[in-house]
Amino acid sequence: MTDKPAKSNKPQKLKARLPRGLADRGPAEIAATRDMVEKIRLQFERYGFEPVETPAIEYTDALGKFLPDQDRPNEGVFSFQDDDEQWLSLRYDLTAPLARYVAERIGTEHITLPYRSYRFGWVFRNEKPGPGRFRQFMQFDADTVGAPTIAADAEMCMLAADTMEVLGIPRGSYVVKVNNRKVLDGLMEGIGIGGEENAKRRLMVLRAIDKLDRLGVTGVRQLLGSGRWDGGEPGKGDFTAGALLSDEQIGLVLRQLTPADDEPLLGVSGEIWYPDGDTNKPGWDLRNTGLDELQQIESLVATAGYTRDRIRIDQSVVRGLEYYTGPVYEVELTFEISDEKGRPVRFGSVGGGGRYDGLVSRFRGEPTPATGFSIGVSRLQAALTALGKIASKPAPGPVVVTVFDRDRIADYQRMVTNLRNAGIRAELYLGNPKNFGNQMKYADRRGSPCAVIQGGDEKAKGEVQIKDLILGAEIAGLSKERDDYLKKQAEAQFAVKEGELVEAVRKLLARHGIA
RNA sequence: GCAGGUGUAGCUCAGUUGGUUAGAGCGCUGGUCUGUGGAACCAGAGGUCGGUGGUUCAAGUCCACCCACCUGUACCA
Numbered sequence: 001m002t003d004k005p006a007k008s009n010k011p012q013k014l015k016a017r018l019p020r021g022l023a024d025r026g027p028a029e030i031a032a033t034r035d036m037v038e039k040i041r042l043q044f045e046r047y048g049f050e051p052v053e054t055p056a057i058e059y060t061d062a063l064g065k066f067l068p069d070q071d072r073p074n075e076g077v078f079s080f081q082d083d084d085e086q087w088l089s090l091r092y093d094l095t096a097p098l099a100r101y102v103a104e105r106i107g108t109e110h111i112t113l114p115y116r117s118y119r120f121g122w123v124f125r126n127e128k129p130g131p132g133r134f135r136q137f138m139q140f141d142a143d144t145v146g147a148p149t150i151a152a153d154a155e156m157c158m159l160a161a162d163t164m165e166v167l168g169i170p171r172g173s174y175v176v177k178v179n180n181r182k183v184l185d186g187l188m189e190g191i192g193i194g195g196e197e198n199a200k201r202r203l204m205v206l207r208a209i210d211k212l213d214r215l216g217v218t219g220v221r222q223l224l225g226s227g228r229w230d231g232g233e234p235g236k237g238d239f240t241a242g243a244l245l246s247d248e249q250i251g252l253v254l255r256q257l258t259p260a261d262d263e264p265l266l267g268v269s270g271e272i273w274y275p276d277g278d279t280n281k282p283g284w285d286l287r288n289t290g291l292d293e294l295q296q297i298e299s300l301v302a303t304a305g306y307t308r309d310r311i312r313i314d315q316s317v318v319r320g321l322e323y324y325t326g327p328v329y330e331v332e333l334t335f336e337i338s339d340e341k342g343r344p345v346r347f348g349s350v351g352g353g354g355r356y357d358g359l360v361s362r363f364r365g366e367p368t369p370a371t372g373f374s375i376g377v378s379r380l381q382a383a384l385t386a387l388g389k390i391a392s393k394p395a396p397g398p399v400v401v402t403v404f405d406r407d408r409i410a411d412y413q414r415m416v417t418n419l420r421n422a423g424i425r426a427e428l429y430l431g432n433p434k435n436f437g438n439q440m441k442y443a444d445r446r447g448s449p450c451a452v453i454q455g456g457d458e459k460a461k462g463e464v465q466i467k468d469l470i471l472g473a474e475i476a477g478l479s480k481e482r483d484d485y486l487k488k489q490a491e492a493q494f495a496v497k498e499g500e501l502v503e504a505v506r507k508l509l510a511r512h513g514i515a
Numbered sequence: 516g517c518a519g520g521u522g523u524a525g526c527u528c529a530g531u532u533g534g535u536u537a538g539a540g541c542g543c544u545g546g547u548c549u550g551u552g553g554a555a556c557c558a559g560a561g562g563u564c565g566g567u568g569g570u571u572c573a574a575g576u577c578c579a580c581c582c583a584c585c586u587g588u589a590c591c592a
Contacts (some may be wrong), residue, residue: 020584064592076591127591128516151573195550207590230518230588238588322592404550423523433549440552455550469552493551 021129022136027394029381033138036377037120037169040140042373043163047155049142055098056122060087062100077123091123095372096323097358102145102370103363114148120377131339131386132347132379134212143372145360150293153327153355154300156373160331160351161310163375168389169333172309173348177330179317181354182290183410184209187256189283191249204243205253210318214346217254224250257316272298272313285511293327319352328354329373337386347383351375396427396514397446399505403433404455415452415501416462422502424509443469450508452501464501467493470512 002477018024025033041051060079079089091097098117105111120140129135142159144152157176164174188194188202208223216222222228227242245253255275272294294313301311319328331351339345353373360368384390399419401412412428421428429439453465471492475485498505509515 096592107518130586133591228588237519240517240589281525320591402551408548435546436549436551438548438552442552444552451551453551457550467551467553472551473553 001289021127021134022488023134024424028391031395032381032385032390033377035237037138037140038388039166040120040163040375040377041118042143043166044118044140044159047116047142047159049116051119052098052101052117053119053121054091054094054101056124056290057088058091058097058100060089063089063091063096063133063407076126078126092125093123094119094121094139095143095356096375098141098143098145098372099356099359099370100363103360103368106146106364106368111145114152115145116142118142131345132376132382137376137378139374140377141372141374143370145370146368147371148357148369150327151297151300152371152444153293153329154297156353156371157297157301157311157329158304158306158401160329160353160375161306163351164331167380169384173335174331174333175309177314177317177332178311178312178327179315180290180292180294180327181324182286182293182326183315184290184318185252186283186285186287186290188435190281190287191245191252193216193245193249194283201243204241205245206318209253209257209316210320212257212316217258219255221250224253290326296329308476321356323356324354324361325357326379327371328352331375333383335387339386340504345386346384347379349376350380350383393446396512397448398427399450399452400439400443400446400448401426401437401452402435402436402443403429404453405459406433408454408459412454415454418502419505422506424502424505429464435463444473448515449512450505452505454498458495461493461495462498464498465493465495466501466504466508468508475504 024270060077063077077089077092079087082088097120102111102115106113118141120138122136123139126135127133133239141154144155157178160176161174165171185202189197193201193205205224208220210222210225215228219228223240223242224245225242226244229239230237230240252275253299256273263480272291274288274291275435298313314330316329317328319330322345328454329352333347337345337347351374353371355369355371357367357369358369381390401416402421403409403412409428416426416428429442431442432439433439440451449468449470451467451469453467454463455465460462468491471488475488475492494504
């Protein structure tokens with residue numbers, strides 16, 4: 001009857017697992033994040049921004065244009081219904097919630113325009129995760145609301161560049177790319193795809209342009225025209241439909257990026273490229289306004305001393321968000337990043353932003369200009385970690401006071417208390433004290449700088465032993481020059497009077513540069 | 516979503532043309548070891564072979580479907 005009773009009777013173990021795109025974070029990562037956030041915060045405050053926080057949850061309609069789809073309520077954003085059936089969503093960026101915050105307060109004494117504020121926190125996107133792409137990640141964001149001047153945009157670019165450098169990314173290893181949506185919008189109107197009926201097509205054109213750095217002129221040309229096979233040749237891989245522009249239209253779009261196919265990409269070189277020719281097309285005014293604004297930004301940042309290796313006009317920058325109405329910026333790391341197997345990894349942009357003149361005014365009758373910039377803290381941290389620029393080593397552990405004599409736990413605990421009262425991280429060994437070697441092993445794994453030991457012999461002399469575990473580790477690794485070895489050995493463990501314990505530990509920590 | 520690839524212990528991987536009870540290294544736990552961590556030796560725990568179904572006397576191995584992960588691509592308000 002029962003062939004394999006043992007198997008079926010075994011209780012099914014619950015599998016411990018984490019949903020994809022989410023990450024647990026240990027002490028080293030937390031320390032790195034805290035460090036980055038603090039550096040960014042100081043820089044943002046230096047620019048005159050003040051802190052403001054909003055919750056992680058908003059009414060769905062406050063975040064974007066759409067209510068969740070009946071079939072796919074969580075497409076892109078995590079959404080759910082409140083008790084009263086109203087739709088709520090987890091925020092997917094910090095800009096839209098700020099727009100809501102400001103719109104609620106304009107005209108009160110709580111806000112003085114132009115209003116400058118910053119915030120950081122977790123944001124959520126329900127998308128396919130990848131390297132540097134998470135479903136929960138941290139952003140650090142600054143916005144200026146109520147300033148129509150292009151100087152506000154130029155300042156965001158400078159802030160972006162400065163912040164990269166305070167984070168330890170050297171000049172030349174990052175670049176802030178700037179473009180203007182007005183250029184692209186005017187251009188598209190000019191080639192005859194303006195108007196509501198062409199909205200979808202314009203989106204395809206923007207997406208195609210955005211892929212210039214990845215797919216090159218050839219790929220963009222295919223996407224603007226009949227479409228592209230992702231295997232590289234017809235029939236290979238998956239087919240991406242194109243925007244079906246005519247050759248003439250494609251030519252005009254590409255000419256905004258480069259004078260001719262085999263010419264260098266003038267539009268992304270930092271120059272502002274005004275293709276000449278027909279200047280009477282509808283939309284050309286808008287395009288030229290955009291180009292003039294770019295010229296102003298270029299001039300503002302150059303006068304402030306920001307060279308083109310830091311902030312550069314790049315007319316292929318699009319940014320995904322549809323609410324951008326003017327200048328857009330994107331921060332990229334310019335070095336190659338490889339994963340642990342040596343394969344190159346694309347991390348995408350580590351920051352971005354732009355002008356969103358419509359986002360606050362959605363809540364109000366009157367127009368309210370605004371511009372902002374966000375750093376993708378999580379992605380930047382992932383990139384820096386992949387580069388080995390962030391120490392994966394956790395901070396030093398606490399001093400461990402070992403238990404030699406079980407009957408004297410109270411004495412040991414008092415030593416711990418004394419150390420703690422002196423501001424030194426310390427703990428009593430709480431495991432089974434039977435095997436003293438295990439206590440050392442424990443202290444070692446905790447990353448303790450030193451262990452405190454008091455056995456019967458020391459107690460009789462009114463002393464304690466302090467064992468320097470960091471030095472000890474060095475000795476164990478060294479080739480044994482006898483004299484040197486003995487000298488270090490003596491340094492690595494020494495006795496002090498009971499009353500001098502705190503001072504001796506403090507000195508030892510100082511010697512190793514531990515606060 | 517689409518295309519391709521990969522799934523064997525916590526990790527890195529072996530596992531023959533289908534053939535007994537699925538292995539190694541590292542890691543982990545305990546011991547040698549109530550006077551000292553990173554060494555050595557000994558012992559032990561840990562696997563629904565990603566899942567389900569099928570072919571077969573017999574499946575980790577062959578077939579189908581599903582799932583997860585990786586890469587590319589698409590989407591990303």
